[in-house]
Amino acid sequence: MVNDSKNFKYIYNFLSLNNKHLILMKIIIITGPSGSGKTSLAKKLMAKLENCHVISTDDFYRTGKISNLLSKFLESYFDKQISHNGKLLKKTINNILINKEVNYSYKYDFIKKRTEISYMKSTNINNLIIEGIFTLELLKFISTYDYLLIRLKLNKDICMKRIYERDHNERGKSKKKSIEEFKKAWDIYKKKEKSYKKNGLGKELIFKKDPNINTILQNLSNNIQ
Numbered sequence: 001m002v003n004d005s006k007n008f009k010y011i012y013n014f015l016s017l018n019n020k021h022l023i024l025m026k027i028i029i030i031t032g033p034s035g036s037g038k039t040s041l042a043k044k045l046m047a048k049l050e051n052c053h054v055i056s057t058d059d060f061y062r063t064g065k066i067s068n069l070l071s072k073f074l075e076s077y078f079d080k081q082i083s084h085n086g087k088l089l090k091k092t093i094n095n096i097l098i099n100k101e102v103n104y105s106y107k108y109d110f111i112k113k114r115t116e117i118s119y120m121k122s123t124n125i126n127n128l129i130i131e132g133i134f135t136l137e138l139l140k141f142i143s144t145y146d147y148l149l150i151r152l153k154l155n156k157d158i159c160m161k162r163i164y165e166r167d168h169n170e171r172g173k174s175k176k177k178s179i180e181e182f183k184k185a186w187d188i189y190k191k192k193e194k195s196y197k198k199n200g201l202g203k204e205l206i207f208k209k210d211p212n213i214n215t216i217l218q219n220l221s222n223n224i225q
Contacts, residue, residue, distance in 0.1 A: 025097065026220055027145055029138065029202075030131035032152030033189040034079075034182060035159030035166070037210055038131040041150070044213055049127040049220075053096065057132025059106045059115065060089040068113050078110075079185040084134050090141055093130065097145070100125045110171045133189055136196050146201045148219055153208050156186060 030038045046052045071077045102122040167178040
């Protein structure tokens, strides 16, 4: 009897050589509380992977007068699902999965409370990284795809120190306000994490300290073989 997995690998290799559009896309989801190193890890992986595109859920917050008001008066607004434009995020991801290309880039400005949209052309995307605090909500959406979920579960004190440094340098917050908001954000994420259930075809890696890049790359390689 012919081995089905060998047949698939032969067909996959043949199609890959003759049609780049048919190369299977690797999807990497990076989740974890604020300060756990999601963005830093995404950048390191992007430097190692060819034809890679990174999407940060931080760039898909709602904008407009109502959102601006809510951000001022609703506690921990940016850590709650109500603040997030999940519809636009899913539309963006879906376009990449179908067409393997990107035409626009989104960047949310936390000081001006607005999203900057810039034109960019990136084609033949074979590796898609999605990182941020709202990635667990996406697992049902991509459950029919083969993906690697990386869960960062670092020490709370380490995360808090990183958040203070980031918020002070990038978002102009005081140390006191930054720490207060971090503690609330930590509780919101941990509550959400408890309700998490593994979905679909995904494989999972958990790191309780800064992850080993080679371990992740090896898992990505194994998923295709």
